[in-house]
Amino acid sequence: MSVIRSFGERYATALADPDVRAGLTAFQRGWRVSRDAAIAELEAQEGRSFDELRAELAAIKDGVLADWEPHLDTFTANATAAGAEVVRVATPGEANALITERMQAAGADLMVKGKSMVSEEMGLNSHLEAAGMTPVETDLGEWILQLAEETPSHLVMPAIHKRKEVIAELFERVLERPFPPDDIDRMVKAARTELRERFLASSVGLSGANALITEGGSILLVCNEGNNRMSVALPKLHVVTAGIEKLLPTYADAMKQVRLLGRSATGQPITIYTNFLTGPRPGQEQLIVLLDNGRTAMAEDPDVAAALRCIRCGACADVCPPYGVVGGHAFGHVYTGAIGLVNTSFHHGIEAAAGPQSLCVSCGACATVCPVEIPLPVQILEIRENVARSGESGTAGRVTRLALRAFQHPTLVDLGLRAVGVATTPLRRDGVTALPSALTARGPLAERIGWRTPPAVPARPARDTLRHGRLEEPPRLAEQPLAGRKVQLFLQCVSDRMAPDIPIAAAKLLRAAGAQVTVPRDQHCCGLPAYDSGEQDTARSMVRQTMAALADGADVVTPASSCLAMIGHDAPYLLRGDVAEVERAQELAGRTYDLISYLTSGPGRLPAGSLDDGDRTPVTVHRFCQASNTLGRTDAIESFLRDVAGAPVVPLPEASECCGFGGSTSVRNPELSSGILDRKLGCVDRTEASVLITDNPGCILHLRGGVHASGREVEVLHLAEYLVRRLPGATSTDQER
């Protein structure tokens, strides 16, 4: 019998097993290739974009979710007319009791099960076993896990965390004959032989439902292995377990789901068996159990209702960097991946959701592949706020809250960080703080801090250097698109204090392009760290403070793309309770740019070749994940570097994947963060470029720390730092960071 252990145990177990990460990385890479090809083929076939297709399916689902009662009534009436019995239950306990009772009444003690996530949600197997009955999973992955006494780690590929060697050993132990690990076919055939006896012997079969089709009272049930077809056909009683949100009005709607489901799940245009069941077969009974278990509460909460659109394809896990490091046992509860971070608190309580949600790096990748357009990153932050409010985030959460509240006060931050800067002067080397090797090389702290050298905290923040008249006049470009234009530079709190060269380089570049650069005095922090930590009240107050500081109607340019994501994307959402505030936030968003967009699509568009100093050292570009996933930027930096700076750009594999910084995640869960960083730096190694360019200061400090700690010879530069060196007549101080 499998039991879900505490989050801490699951996290530690996942990190301790090197196979987990290696296997999941290979899985994610393979999935990405298959899925992208399948979606591209679909777009060509339909003559419509993925975004159009998923918006269509999302709208169909939303139409039901707005009020599912009439749809449920029609479904129930139609299914009943076809001979099924439909029972709605509020809790897993009721569902388990009902199913057990029916099995007892039928004199049955063996149940063959097709894959059903709702039955996992209910804990049905444990319940049946406690009642002396035997549930047998018949999906290959689920069966493997049942033999191993584990739970699924993925919605579609339940045993993807297990290597074939481990599965072969398991088969040898259970079936008492040899299984060579490379002979997967032999393992599959063994499952067929073992399970066929069970299919033929069982008088009760269970399945889930991919959709409940109102129009005909039918159940859509897909599978590849054919096990589902057997577990619904052979037994005399067929039990269906499904969430009440699975309704679709028509068969044509179901086909739209089919088109996106297989492609998103496994890269297949359609599953091998796409079954439509209407009532029981002759000589059979059919019991359809529709479970609520928090779904009504979700539907009534506008912040998370869209999560009920989920069609359980698992795509959100397949692109998730933390999932790739620890897998679904840690990154989820019963439901894994990004969707699990949202729905777990409704199905299993906030305490079950607290641990897994802390692993999210807010990279936004999940939202780009979701076939029903669930705004998962935003919803996860809503859950994170609920966790913070509930106190389930523990000591770490309380410390974070106090720190962020203190961080709201600019004077306090200013004095504090200046003091740190002075105190750490002896340790400052090349932009990092060189900690004594006694701390980082071994001992209890080594694993938590040794993988990333912390950034230096200079004694003088950027705002001091940029004070009016202090910065020497930079060389001017021949063509000055910004001549006479006023630009307010938003420094970003992290760069200002820990990487002042970045905003200083940005200021020089803007001036070289003719801008009159001002640094508004009252600027502090856009509020992203607080929002990212689930402290939305604190975040709102910082957003308001930023809006006040930048109220002057001139353009705002920031070298930090993360601040643009906050000001341009998140702030209007956070202030959604007040129409006037939203308007003001949108007004600011409309004139705020990150450096690259200002220099490419904004007013500061630089002519081709204008920053070409003839240097042809190859560079590679890490695309800040939120810029790609949230702001929709693609290859702007690469194109700019090629066209305007004349630099040879080597494409970085997985360029848009998170580097592992993830705001609070790298502090809370350093082991996870270092795992993601390893994958990123591995990709950088493959380019053989010696210069890595990106444009988000958080990523830069994180990547520099990782490069330094691993002894790599790669220079990590902000776009502005790289470009400023290429200004005509750049000084030697510009050449060395």
Add this chain to the structure above:
Amino acid sequence: MTDRTAHDTPVAASPQRQLLRTRVEAAASTYQEVDGWEQVSAHAAAHGDRVAIAPSLHAAQPALAASLEAHGCTAVVPGTDDPAADVADVPVAIVAGVLAVAETGSVLVSEHELADRVVTMLCKRLLQVVDAADVVDRLEDAAVWLAARGGRAGFASLMTGPSRTADIERSLTIGVQGPDEVDVFVLVGTDAATEESTT
């Protein structure tokens, strides 16, 4: 459902059937256009000495069993008492599809009775036969057929290739609980047109 003139040009198949062929083969099934059931029988007999016939197909094509016997193999039509036992060890099976979807290379099989279902579930090799007139373009065309059934009890399955799994290390393995091999036959001969009225 499609223009009857498609039958006049069995050699140069319609673009719709060309797409069907492409998709069927992409799903790891074979695709053949044949003049009539005789070629289906010959193919079945070449792959096993016992061949199961779905009872609904047997009712519509009573001559099929004799045709199989003529090829020297035993035709098995499962009864209603214990149909699974009747076909559990029969390696090859034949079923008729109500339509085929070119978009996905799927054959829609309607199999309400257990005796029909065991035929497609338990064999190693499944022959799916569909009339050229019943090849449709898109999944929505299959939805029209499903909706037209008006909620009557039934079981319809869009089948797209042999059963498969990738549950172990995402490694594709063909043949799990369902058939290992699927052959799709499209009846394009003139006799198909007359037989269609009986199916």
